Amino acid sequence: MSAVLELGEVAIRFGGVQAVGGVTCSVEGGDFVGLIGPNGAGKTTLIRMIAGLLRPDRGRIALGGVEITAEPTAARVRRGLALTHQIVRPFREMTVLDNVVLGAGLTHTSNPLRALLHINRRHESERAAQILASVGLAGTERKLAGALPLGQLKRLELARALAVDPKIVLLDEPLAGLNHTEASKQAETISEVHRRGITVVLVEHNLEEVMRVCRRLIVLNNGVVIGDGEPRVVMADPAVHDAYVGGGIVSHADA
Amino acid sequence: MSAYTISIVSIIGINVILAVSLNMISGFCGQISLGHGAFFGAGAYAAALVMVKTASVPLALLAALAAGSLLGIIVGFASLRVRSDFLAVTTIGVNFLFVGFVRKQTWLGGEMGISGIPPTGLGASGNMILNLAFACATIAFSLYLSRSWMGFAFRAVGEDEQAATTLGISAGAYKLAAFGIGTALAGLAGALYTFFTQFITVDAFDFIFSVMLMAMVVIGGIGSTWGVVAAAIGLTLLPEAIRFVNDYRLLVFGGMLVLVIRLAPGGLAALVYRLSVRVRKA
Numbered sequence: 001m002s003a004v005l006e007l008g009e010v011a012i013r014f015g016g017v018q019a020v021g022g023v024t025c026s027v028e029g030g031d032f033v034g035l036i037g038p039n040g041a042g043k044t045t046l047i048r049m050i051a052g053l054l055r056p057d058r059g060r061i062a063l064g065g066v067e068i069t070a071e072p073t074a075a076r077v078r079r080g081l082a083l084t085h086q087i088v089r090p091f092r093e094m095t096v097l098d099n100v101v102l103g104a105g106l107t108h109t110s111n112p113l114r115a116l117l118h119i120n121r122r123h124e125s126e127r128a129a130q131i132l133a134s135v136g137l138a139g140t141e142r143k144l145a146g147a148l149p150l151g152q153l154k155r156l157e158l159a160r161a162l163a164v165d166p167k168i169v170l171l172d173e174p175l176a177g178l179n180h181t182e183a184s185k186q187a188e189t190i191s192e193v194h195r196r197g198i199t200v201v202l203v204e205h206n207l208e209e210v211m212r213v214c215r216r217l218i219v220l221n222n223g224v225v226i227g228d229g230e231p232r233v234v235m236a237d238p239a240v241h242d243a244y245v246g247g248g249i250v251s252h253a254d255a
Numbered sequence: 256m257s258a259y260t261i262s263i264v265s266i267i268g269i270n271v272i273l274a275v276s277l278n279m280i281s282g283f284c285g286q287i288s289l290g291h292g293a294f295f296g297a298g299a300y301a302a303a304l305v306m307v308k309t310a311s312v313p314l315a316l317l318a319a320l321a322a323g324s325l326l327g328i329i330v331g332f333a334s335l336r337v338r339s340d341f342l343a344v345t346t347i348g349v350n351f352l353f354v355g356f357v358r359k360q361t362w363l364g365g366e367m368g369i370s371g372i373p374p375t376g377l378g379a380s381g382n383m384i385l386n387l388a389f390a391c392a393t394i395a396f397s398l399y400l401s402r403s404w405m406g407f408a409f410r411a412v413g414e415d416e417q418a419a420t421t422l423g424i425s426a427g428a429y430k431l432a433a434f435g436i437g438t439a440l441a442g443l444a445g446a447l448y449t450f451f452t453q454f455i456t457v458d459a460f461d462f463i464f465s466v467m468l469m470a471m472v473v474i475g476g477i478g479s480t481w482g483v484v485a486a487a488i489g490l491t492l493l494p495e496a497i498r499f500v501n502d503y504r505l506l507v508f509g510g511m512l513v514l515v516i517r518l519a520p521g522g523l524a525a526l527v528y529r530l531s532v533r534v535r536k537a
Contacts (some may be wrong), residue, residue: 078423083421089415091415098407101407105407112429116341162421
């Protein structure tokens with residue numbers, strides 16, 4: 001399989017802080033990568049650079065073999081990249097269905113003129129309803145997104161990311177704030193997404209679920225990669241162990 | 256129809272186009288513009304110059320559309336750099352700049368404005384019908400726009416630009432489109448105004464007028480085409496019907512604006528909607 005996503009020496013500095021200090025790695029098509037690390041390790045910053053929401057100071061980013069380092073977010077999304085936000089950002093004034101329909105209408109909204117000339121949404125609505133059902137949000141279509149509880153909003157974030165028909169999804173803490181049952185269900189949904197052939201990069205603090213679903217772990221600490229490989233092997237690495245205060249992670253995962 | 260009625264209806268047509276076009280920028284796409292008068296003025300002056308030179312109505316209309324949207328797209332580029340409240344301040348600045356600039360230009364007539372503009376040849380009632388036809392076309396276009404994928408993307412950009420970009424929507428391109436379309440229509444209204452008065456001075460396009468247009472949008476219900484149309488008609492007629500309102504126009508409109516924002520943020524459109532829901536339930 002070929003690399004869907006390649007990072008070469010990607011780095012960014014915020015004032016005096018080197019948030020990400022030269023990350024090089026590649027993600028193969030069909031991979032399920034957990035991107036973990038302690039708070040402030042640079043995980044979200046790295047994800048935001050891959051998505052184009054932050055511009056790296058140096059380094060290159062390629063998607064499907066095409067360099068996208070200078071491309072804006074919307075162009076990357078049209079190339080097959082999708083992301084969910086750590087803090088949910090639904091269009092609160094729109095219905096749940098419309099939130100997803102908008103993503104499913106990617107070909108209509110690719111430029112304003114095209115968008116002006118199209119009005120029919122039936123096909124996109126049907127697809128959006130299917131996606132909502134697949135993430136467990138059937139029955140909420142007509143509700144205003146702003147009225148949903150957090151657990152469902154997290155699912156809506158996922159549904160919106162899937163709506164753009166991505167090759168790779170970057171999920172920024174999709175389980176954060178969910179209770180144990182909800183988190184486990186959401187992780188199961190993400191696994192299902194992966195089984196459909198979509199490459200997944202998952203940033204998550206819930207190590208139990210990460211160890212359960214991911215096939216590969218990349219560990220960031222202070223903006224650099226300190227571990228990369230098969231989850232159990234990576235977690236057994238003393239350097240990774242040291243990065244997390246208190247240890248006990250390996251045994252927790254073994255349990 | 257009396258000359259007075261014809262002139263009121265003509266003005267209503269122009270104000271409807273202005274308010275509905277401002278609603279496309281501020282209501283649909285969420286970009287607060289308090290300088291709509293400048294684009295209206297740019298269209299009026301462009302049409303006046305073309306009429307004086309060629310006396311061709313179609314050419315004057317085209318020139319006005321072009322002048323409005325050209326200035327609008329330039330300001331639209333500012334909207335890519337600044338956010339909400341700063342954009343409002345920037346557009347106020349554009350309005351003052353426009354007025355200040357025109358005042359000093361001898362080729363635009365300076366303080367005296369442009370007079371002796373040739374008539375369209377349609378007569379007063381012909382002009383009125385022209386205004387109403389363009390107003391209806393603008394309303395129809397606005398209704399279509401809000402149902403199209405463009406209107407859909409506008410709402411997304413207006414609500415959360417970053418979330419919109421992560422769905423593959425180039426927020427910048429849509430903001431430019433909103434400014435380009437809305438200000439082109441303001442330019443068109445400018446041409447109609449020029450045809451109507453055959454004499455223009457820059458005072459007609461000042462910041463106060465822009466605020467009045469925003470008042471129409473907010474009181475009508477920001478984002479609602481029919482609400483804005485109703486408010487544009489109502490707020491044009493009110494000063495004519497009630498002497499007091501005419502004398503204290505700014506005070507009355509300002510007061511209404513505050514009341515609507517405080518008590519009914521959705522404006523007339525939301526009030527009517529809530530009433531209809533209540534009636535259906537009863």
